[in-house]
Amino acid sequence: MNNKNILAGIALIAGVAVSSMAFAATNGEKPVHPKQGWPHEKVIGAHYDRQAAQRGFQIYREACHSCHSLNFVSFRQLEGIGFSEPEIKAIAASFTVMGEPDMETGDVKERPGQPFDYIPSTFANPEAAAASNNGAIPPDLSLMVKARPGGASYLYSILTGYREPTAEELKHVPGGKIPDGGHFNPYKAGHVIAMPPPLMDGLITYTEGQPPATVEQMAYDVSTFLAWAAEPKLEQRKSMGFVVVVFLLILTGLLFWSYKRISKQVLGH
Template sequence: MLPLFVRSIKFLVGLAFVGVLMWSLLWTVLAEAPTPTAEHEFHKHPKEVHFASDGPFGKFDQAQLQRGYKVYEEVCAACHSLSMVSFRELGMLGYNEAQVKNLAKKFDEKAKQPTYNPVTGDRAERSNLPSDRFPHIPYAGAGTPPDLSLMTKARHDGGAYVYSLLTGYTDQPAELLKKFPSAKTPDGLHYNPYFANLNLSMPPPLASDGQVTYDDGTPATVDQMAKDVSAFLIWSAEPHSQSRKQTGWAVLGFLLIASILAFGAYRSVWAGVKH
């Protein structure tokens, strides 16, 4: 009788131990469950947009890149630097040497190259040269706007993210304000559902059609300007990606031909050998 009683006690103790573990696990899961937030419910994934450079066979559209550079120069460069790109690399966009020199010189209006005299300790500035990288853009406001050189590499979905952000400014939806009254966009910020926390200090940079005048006559709608500058920033983040793709396909072609020749040689050498 006693052994049965002992076994019953052991079973109950084990059952209680398992129950405590299960309760602890459930409590942990419930405690770690994310609390619903406005950012979680109203943040949107980037829009679907196609760029000529997409995919393994994609190629940059030089006309679009030139339009995108014009948008950067006339709109984005008021605040954002492009410090990882040199002026001479603009030749890859289809500009000739004289045009590159003119573009570098024209950029003097926004920022020049800083110089330092190690003898006197004097600091000064000089004009931009094709061999220079884009200079740092001075900014008088609070904080420092991010450099755009690698923006499409630093953000998930790259060019689609930039395009969505530029075209995503809107009023806060009534549903958001009803469900999260404390999430009202603060004064001085701007609601954009494609930004991580929904509000950013940058006002809509592309506020209306015709902000720039394209040299090729393309209508400069907000949507077109956003696509063009996004394509340009895809290029600035990886300007040699097109040549790398071409080299990659050439290497794959060589390896395929070499494999076929090697297999043919193998069959020829071992053709008369009986297994």
Template sequence: MVRIIAILVGAAFTFVLALALWGTVSTAITDPAPETAEHEFHLHPRDAGLSSAGFFGKYDRRQVQRGFQVFKEVCAACHSLKYVSFRDLEEIGYSEAEVKAIANQWVIETPSVNPDTGEAATRKNVASDRFPSPFANEVAARAANNNALPPDLSLIAKARHDGANYVFSLVGKDGYRPQPAELLKKFPETKTPDGLHYNPYFANLNIAMPPPLTTDGQVTYTDGTVATHDQMAKDVAAFLTWTAEPKLEARHAAGFASVVFILIFCFLAWGAYQNVWRDVKH
């Protein structure tokens, strides 16, 4: 009796589930969702071709350092790196002395308190400090950016789908462009409002951030690399990939070692099985 009841309950559940699925499918066929400008004109990010991509990916230290230079000279005016410390830069090839110099010379100083008066003050950064925000608080950040809040870039490469390629495409030479005439003709209501900028790689096509990279040679690389628009975009994408995944190389190495271990273990287990049961006749 119990088995019959269980079968009936299971059959009823299956029927209700199938009915709901059929309703969803039939609605999608008879009343499809309307086309949107974002769905039709949003572009998939271009491939940045970073050396860190792929199962065996590793960081190109020189490229990451160039990306840091782009961040320092272009992005740091509006964006923070609140999860990254100055001393972390040693992992991408800077010496301890260079890190101390970078921290000491950083344009934004670390908030502090005057020990004599108790009033708010600032002090020079040290290697153990995290990169200070260019704004005192969110209100100040919005006031300086037409009420838009510049996101922290520490984890941006992980917070966005296909993050490294997204950053590269967004600020690269093909990112900011005039709105296509076809878009305005088909979706006139999506005309880019004043104060925003059309970018097909951004989620809703219109972004508050002005083009950060505008011309070739905007940054003069210390290693002599020619700073084309796409080169700078690729380098800053490499740097922000590192800030989001500083242990990427260790993770890749651990994954490779784990796969090798599992293969060896499976081979040994198969050999043991053959040895133990070799005299058993089926």
């Protein structure tokens, strides 16, 4: 081995060592989320499980909505998880929203929701949300799945991850004990979450013919719904992407072939 190769070897080893350290560091800190077979995370044929997403909307409405807003989702968008137009009108009408100023008096009155309305928040403003929740504003859920590493699996893990900590785990919690109003959850950064366990078996009554409302089933359903809420154009994106990639594969092949032909003509090789 001559000097050059030794130098290159050292450089390569240094590079590999640093990048493997990088991996070790990321794996050591956070627990791994249980892997979910999300149909929307497939590359080909990606789709939201419509039934699960509709059940998930029911869970959001009955279990989450009292604290968490969903500001970027309007009723009309619910078409995306398979609700029909009459169903959307009925859903919208079952919510009360602030209406428009009256043309005669200027008074603003509440009215039943319309498909074009956004899902109204329970709280009039962030201050009201904070006042009802120990000073912490429950985050808006519209983009939650995209705002956390791990996406829908993270959400599923949080919702199913509540349990008593082991003595060993408690050592890693800042201060060595769960603070008042906090709950242990190994998937949350810092392992303490303010939100009490939001789901329990049988909390929601699903309509006839649906699977039993276990915590796991509900966590799967509401995570599916919120994944859709965060990325409603995912199905369109991935199906269009398949066509684009196949087209570009063929085009790239043809262009390579024509480049080689031209090269032979003008360069001789």
